[in-house]
Amino acid sequence: LPKEGSSLTCQLYSADMTRQLERRSQLLQQLRLAIQQQALHLVYQPKVDLQTGQLLGAEALMRWQNPLLGAISPLEFIPLAETTGLILPMGEWLLDESMQQLSQWRTQGIIDDSFVLAINLSGSQLMQEGFAEQLLSRCLHWSIPPQVIQVEITESTLMIDIHKAIDQLNRLSEVGISAAIDDFGTGYSSLAYLRQLPVQVLKIDRSFVTGIENNVEDRRLAETITTLAHNLGCQVVAEGVETESQARLLLHLKCEQGQGYYFSRPLSVVDFEHYTRTHTCSAADHL
Numbered sequence: 001l002p003k004e005g006s007s008l009t010c011q012l013y014s015a016d017m018t019r020q021l022e023r024r025s026q027l028l029q030q031l032r033l034a035i036q037q038q039a040l041h042l043v044y045q046p047k048v049d050l051q052t053g054q055l056l057g058a059e060a061l062m063r064w065q066n067p068l069l070g071a072i073s074p075l076e077f078i079p080l081a082e083t084t085g086l087i088l089p090m091g092e093w094l095l096d097e098s099m100q101q102l103s104q105w106r107t108q109g110i111i112d113d114s115f116v117l118a119i120n121l122s123g124s125q126l127m128q129e130g131f132a133e134q135l136l137s138r139c140l141h142w143s144i145p146p147q148v149i150q151v152e153i154t155e156s157t158l159m160i161d162i163h164k165a166i167d168q169l170n171r172l173s174e175v176g177i178s179a180a181i182d183d184f185g186t187g188y189s190s191l192a193y194l195r196q197l198p199v200q201v202l203k204i205d206r207s208f209v210t211g212i213e214n215n216v217e218d219r220r221l222a223e224t225i226t227t228l229a230h231n232l233g234c235q236v237v238a239e240g241v242e243t244e245s246q247a248r249l250l251l252h253l254k255c256e257q258g259q260g261y262y263f264s265r266p267l268s269v270v271d272f273e274h275y276t277r278t279h280t281c282s283a284a285d286h287l
């Protein structure tokens with residue numbers, strides 16, 4: 001019996017592995033096609049001032065709708081792109097696409113100089129030789145002040161090669177581009193290094209925000225992260241804010257900015273333009 005049992009387990013296991021490998025190779029093939037055919041697109045999620053509700057910027061997020069496989073989450077295709085090197089051409093495309101869009105919105109007066117566009121960077125992009133200079137020349141090309149571009153890098157990515165990361169972030173900072181540490185609280189930052197990192201923003205991970213009302217530990221963590229950020233001279237953005245009471249609590253903890261479904265889902269270009277029309281001068285609305 002144990003023999004049979006274990007061989008069954010073995011068969012199930014290998015069937016499962018086969019399925020996973022098939023899915024992976026299909027995804028990879030389709031992703032290559034999608035890049036060639038420029039079939040990826042971007043959505044933009046507003047970031048708002050928690051005090052006033054005013055729109056401060058947006059995060060560009062990649063989307064992939066595949067005719068064969070349906071909508072595929074970035075949580076699935078970004079890691080695949082990272083391990084296969086496809087993230088580099090995808091990153092180039094993202095920069096072209098988002099900066100062209102930003103430039104258009106600026107020209108159209110839909111947003112002004114205070115609007116900051118955040119872009120997610122993978123480790124291999126950040127570590128590219130001459131990345132800061134490349135980004136700066138793109139800014140010049142689109143007449144975008146580097147000050148309105150912010151890169152988001154996850155805490156765990158930064159810690160892979162912290163010395164190189166510090167160098168690259170210093171370069172970005174020298175050309176005027178700011179940086180945020182994404183998903184903060186989920187990695188293992190060394191406090192000593194955190195002090196040396198030229199970052200302007202810490203983003204509290206959604207997992208802490210979710211528990212902020214009902215879980216004392218999550219609330220204390222959110223509070224600790226906020227205090228830490230302020231002591232480092234950084235601003236705090238809370239991600240994944242889904243309810244008004246979470247927003248209130250975060251404001252009470254002195255967190256400056258919020259991002260999440262409570263304010264807005266990530267929006268298509270058309271919906272984002274509509275959002276800016278209906279959310280102008282929120283500061284005055286709140287008074």
Ligand code: C2E
Nearest residue numbers: 061062074075078120121122240241242259260261262266
């Ligand atoms: P992230 O940078 O932490 O992005 C925030 C994620 O949380 C997004 O998921 C967003 O849709 C989701 N989100 C925002 N507000 C809420 C909320 O109130 N509730 C919930 N439940 N979720 C919320 P998304 O778009 O699926 O992206 C997942 C991750 O994939 C991103 O996490 C980022 O690490 C990565 N990613 C997405 N686009 C890109 C990209 O263009 N380049 C790179 N390198 N990574 C990307």
Ligand code: MG
Nearest residue numbers: 059120152182
């Ligand atoms: Mg992000």
Ligand code: MG
Nearest residue numbers: 182183203239
């Ligand atoms: Mg995040």
Ligand code: MG
Nearest residue numbers: 183205206239
């Ligand atoms: Mg996150």
